[in-house]
Amino acid sequence: MSQSPAEPRPKIETWTKEDVHQWLMAEVKVNRSCADLFVEEDVSGEVLFAHQKKDILDLGVKHGPAVKITSYLEKMKTGSQHESEFPAGVKNWTKEQVAEWLLQHGKVDGRKAERFKEEDVSGDCLVCFGKQDFLDLELKKGPAVKILKELDQLKNKPEPTPCRVLPISTAQNESLQKNLPPEKPPKQKKTPKEVEALTPQGKTKETAENPSVVIKTTLDKLGRNKLKSFKFHLRNYNKEGYNSVPQSKLEDKDTVDIATLLTAHYGCEDALQVTRDILKKINQRDLGSQLESTIGVKEIRASSTESEEETDESETPPRTNRKKRKKKKKKILSLFHKCQSTFTVLL
CATH class of the missing domain: 1.10.150.50 (Transcription Factor, Ets-1)
Incomplete structure (x- = not known):
């Protein structure tokens, strides 16, 4: 050519x-x-x-x-030669200088200026921009018109001083930090004592109020076949002191329905324990452990399969402790009545 x-x-x-x-x-x-x-x-x-x-x-x-x-x-x-009306100094701006000029004169925020830099908008490209080109880079119409006006004024000015490009640690960070939401501090894992001190039951406020949300979130992580297996074990759940959920109530139910059904059928605390037990029966022990971690309750750990080892009294769930205390009370009362009967006979 x-x-x-x-x-x-x-x-x-x-x-x-x-x-x-x-x-x-x-x-x-x-x-x-x-x-x-x-x-x-x-x-x-x-x-x-x-x-x-x-x-x-x-x-x-x-x-x-x-x-x-x-x-x-x-x-x-159109058969015409491309001729720029802007001073050579503007056309020679680097993309960093363009970003700095936009911050100072275009009054765009740090994110928008950074976007122009990412799109390789140097000075010789900027002078070719029209209103729609600015809008295509997600600027609002107001800032776009202002930038065009500022650019137009550069045509009649003497050779402008190149925009001062500050180090990234000051220029970009300061502008970006002003417009970025504050970072959330990383969550720290609570110690067992801190967990127990959260509520009288050892649960967080969110879990205590929304057990169905916790259960639904957990069940969402199951595949289709595992969810089907979960339903099967739920309607055949025969642990002492618990009634199984009828099959008719489980037909064509999704995770939202199941979570709601569990809390309505068993109550908030027991629904979490039943969910944890069934997860372990269908070999989803990791999800069961995540459920324990989410609710922050050590006491929910109950032996869900016959193969699990019995825990000592200090680690027994509150429900089991209550049952043991009730049985012990019955024995004491029984002994008391026997002694009372014997004493009456002797008299």
Whole structure:
């Protein structure tokens, strides 16, 4: 595509993809990796002539160079030479200087300025931007109009002083930190004593109020077959002191329905224990352990299968402790009545 200044430029429709590559490098002055994308996608002159900005973006070209290429292409289609009205100093701004100028004069926030930097918007690209190009980068109409006005004023000013690019630790961090939400401190795992002190039952407030939410979240992690197995064991749950859930109530129920049904049938505390027991029966011990961790209750641990070892009295669930105390009380009362009867006979 090379020719002497006196020779007319060949029609763009006759260009090969190599000619397109040379035009992009020599005249538009994009970097090689950007120009190579046109060769890789077999963009000849005839194809390039039909391209719009959206088509150039679809090639993988970033927004800044895409706007610049589109501007040069539109000028060439009309037969005019691309001439910028901006001082050379503006066109020579780096993408970092553009981001800093947008922060100072465009009054955009840190995130928006960073977006322009990510899209390789250097000075020679910025001067090609129109209102829609700013809107395409998610700027609101107000800031877009203000930036265009500020850019227009640069045309009539003497060579502007290049924007001062501060180190990333100050310029970008300060602007970004002002607009980023504060980071949440990492959650720290509570010790057993802290867990027990949360509520009288050793549960967090959220769990105590929303056991069905905890159960539903846990069941959502089961696959379809495991959920089916969970329903099977739930309707056959025959632990002493508990009634199983009728099969009719479990038909065509999803995790939301099952969680609600469990808390309604067993009550909040026992529903969590039943869920944990069945999870271990269907070999979902990890989920069972996660459930314990979520509710923060050590006492919920009950032997759910016959193969589990019996725990000592200090680790026995509160329900089991109550049963033991009740049995012991009955024995004491029985002994007392026997002694009373014997004493009466002797008298």
